[in-house]
Amino acid sequence: MARRLAPLIAALLLLAGTASAAAQTAPPGSLYIALGDSVAAGHGLGNPTGPNAAACGRSVDAYPGVLTRSPDFTNPLGAGVSLACSGAVSANLLDTVQTVEGPGGPVPVPPQMPMVRALNLAPSTVTVTVGANDVGYGAVIDACIRKRGSGPEGPCAQEAPRVVPALEALYANLVRLFGEIDALPGTQRILATGYYDPFPEEDLTNVGRALACGPIGVGIRYAQLDGDAVLLRAYLTLLNGTIAQAAAASGARYVDITRALDGHRLCSDLPWVVPPSPGTIADGSAFHPTALGEEAIARALVRAVGGSTPVITGGAAG
Secondary structure (H helix, E strand, O other), rough: OOOHHHHHHHHHHOOOOOOOOOOOOOOOOOOOEEEEEEHOOOOOOEEEEOHHHHHHHOOOOHHHHHHHOOOOOOOOEEEEEEEEOOOOOHHHHOOOOEEEOOOEEEEOOOOOHHHHHHHHOOOOEEEEOOOOOOOOHHHHHHHHHHHHOOOOOOHHHHHHHHHHHHHHHHHHHHHHHHHHHOOOOOOOOOEOOOOOOOOOOOOOOOHHHHHHHHHHHHHHHHHHHOOOHHHHHHHHHHHHHHHHHHHHOOOEEEEEOOOOOOOOOOOOOOOOOOOHHHHHHHHHOOOEEHHHHHHHHHHHHHHHHHOOOOOOOOOOOO
């Protein structure tokens, strides 16, 4: 398996770079649409907005909400629409109804692209954040950090036979998705984000430092000692590389946000990602961006189109 993964990782890394872009201020009356999963929805942030907002965990404080206040994405004469929904996989953006647990029970959420077409929306810019749920990235984190054991037979390495086929299916869905977005009237820019690295930048192999960071620190310390921390980041590289490859094959622009939370990852003085705890694991907000983390993603997207810094809503960037 290692021999198979190594060339795949190398090939995907070559495709993950992004070219600089000239500034593209949104034209008058432009429409910005956001599609995606919980990262685009702003899961756990509150301040719900849009259709099925409570069930989808969609917040005005998510990066699409920040971008609607950026002249590089819309303007007072334009608008922004987010259809992102927590838990979405790529098929839920294409043609598969998503069932989410709402306040009163299960809620069917229509596929996101058919909603765009049914509303006769003609966006000038569309952002897409999807793929982590396709590969079960939460299960990967659990296997690599919370479960003990290492090596080819360890729980972290054993995720590979499941993840690699899921990445192949994700690639096919993304190519189809980007093609459907490109066919929408008015579409000028398709921006596909990868996913951020939430894990500590510092070495936590010191017992005291790991204990001070709490349960996640102890888990990462184990992963570092076992070598699974390297493998965990390899999974993230594979996921982001698959998204980048699909974007490159479809004329979309890949936006690398791997390091968007640098200086504010887990175990930092001011994390821009929600630390895991019994409560945040139960409500699904663990490892998701805070409002400041969402603003960091928005800034990365604005930079990708050569624009200026968007309006900051949650506090100083630090």
